[in-house]
Amino acid sequence: MGKRARKRSGPQDTADGEGPGEATTPVADDEPPADDQAPEPFGPDARLREVSLLVEEVDYVHQLYRWLILTGEVPKAQEWLKKEPWPHPDYVIDVFGSWEKFLAHAGIPGSPLLARLREADAAAKDLAAREKQAAKELARVEDLRRQVETARATRDSVQNERDEHRARAERLQGALTAAEARAAAAEQALHERSVAAAQSADDAPDAALQALGDELAAVRAHREELLSRLEGLEEQARADARTIARLSTLLAAGTAGDAPASAPDEDAGAPATVLQAVERAAADAEHLVFTGAARESAADSPYRRPQDVLDTLRRLDRLASLHADPDGFGRSLAQAATELGLTWRQDVSDLARSRSPHEYTVTHEGSRLDLGPHVALGSGSGAGFIARIYLHVADGSGPVPRGIYVGHVGRHLPDTTT
Structure with missing residues (x-):
């Protein structure tokens, strides 16, 4: 191993006893060999x-x-x-x-052995890739299981809340019935007192009649309040029903191991503020366009249920995907919005727009957009319980491309009722 090898020798190599420096006498190629000259064997x-x-x-x-x-x-x-x-x-x-x-x-x-070794290496690499993929699938299954548990807990919570609202609505309905009965009795008594007072010659004011009138006014005011609260509870019950249906669908899909692609993001955690809901919806939206004014209004909104805002914006993105087709989709925008579970309002009144023209316009990329169609959220009174999403629907003939633009998210803009 340590010595340097020499090249293979042949009959033409040097003869015995000849050194590497000794020359041999060349023989002409055309000279025939002598009869007595034979090749010498290897030495x-x-x-x-x-x-x-x-x-x-x-x-x-x-x-x-x-x-x-x-x-x-x-x-x-x-x-x-x-x-x-x-x-x-x-x-x-x-x-x-x-x-x-x-x-x-x-x-x-x-070599078959090396071929098998290469096959074994390839099989080992393939096995490692499969193990890595299996680990990813296992993590995905665990994530889906957590999503299912979260959806189940949320659904149970919403069902309990719905039952509470239903019980409150029933109590309010009973109170409303009693108030209406009292109002009818008070009106009857007031009518009788009025007839009696008309027949009396005494023009002095009847204190009892005045008190009865005050009571009737109070009863009517109480009835109106109960009606308003009952309408709010009914609206909340409808919203809870939509939420329960959505969670039940998500729960069924997660249990079957075939959750929709958007499920991980939807259940990644409820947004803490309306602005977070808008930012998350804007990141996921494929067709809905968000203006800077939408984010500014969302940052100012104290609405207490930002998850409802996120869900509504995602439905609006699906509505925007339908509107993106210039050939139409076979029904009106209002019908499609209703099918998606949105409380759609087609426009605001001309009086509201004339009173507050600047409230119903926003600027997007240098273009002025008029807001009109909007979606109502929540029930009751106060910015913490109700919210509105005002939109600009462009058909492509104006300053911006065809699409649905979100111009305001949060507080109820001024109208004839405010």
């Missing part, structure tokens, strides 16, 4: 060199097989260059002519 030194070369070949092949067993890889010439236990690659190349011939002489390119 002892030539045979010794031939055997030495064969031993070196066997030794190098042996070292090659040893490397394959220890490392499992085909060596490169550079890998034997600086590693002491292995033959120097120059020695190997001197014997075999090149490193590739050395490998071919040892049968490496067609």
Whole structure:
């Protein structure tokens, strides 16, 4: 291994006793050999060199097989260059002519063992990729399971809240019935007192009649209040019913292991503010366009249920995808909005727009947009319980491309009732 190999000798090599510097007498190619001149057999030194070369070949092949067993890889010439236990690659190349011939002489390119080793490496890599994919799928299943549990808890909470609203509505209905009965009795008594007072000649004011009139006014005011509260509870019950239906659908899809693509984002956590709801909806929206005024109004909104805002904006994005088709989608925008569960208002009154013209316009990318169609959220009174989403619906003939633009999210804009 340590000595430098010599090239294989042949009959044309130097004869016995000739040194490397001694020249031989050349023979002309056209000169016929003498009859008494026969080729000389290999001398002892030539045979010794031939055997030495064969031993070196066997030794190098042996070292090659040893490397394959220890490392499992085909060596490169550079890998034997600086590693002491292995033959120097120059020695190997001197014997075999090149490193590739050395490998071919040892049968490496067609080795079934190396082919199986490569197959085993490929199988190991494939197995590692499958394990990684399985880990991802397992994490996704765990995430879906958490989403299902969250949806189930939210649905139960909403159902309990709906039951409470229903019980309150029933109590208010009973109180309203009693108030109406009292109002009818008070009106009857007032009528009787009025008839009696008309027949009396005494023009002095009847204190009892005045008190009865005051009571009737109070009863009527109480009835109006109860009616308003009852309408608010009914609207809240409808909203809760829509929420329960959405959560039930999500729960069923999650249990079947086929949750929609948007489910992870929807259940990633309810937004804490209306602005967070708008930012999340804007990040997910594919067709709905959000103006800067929408974010400014959302930041000013104290509405207590920002998750409702997020759900409504996502429905509006689906509505915007329908409106994006210039050929139409077979029904009006109001019908499609109602089918999507939106409390759609087609426009604001001309009186409200004339009273507050600046409230119903926004600027988007240098263009002025008029707001009109809007969606109502919540019930009751106060900005913490009700919210509005005002929109600009563009047909493509104006200053902006065709689409639905969100111009205001949050407080109820001034109208004839405010």
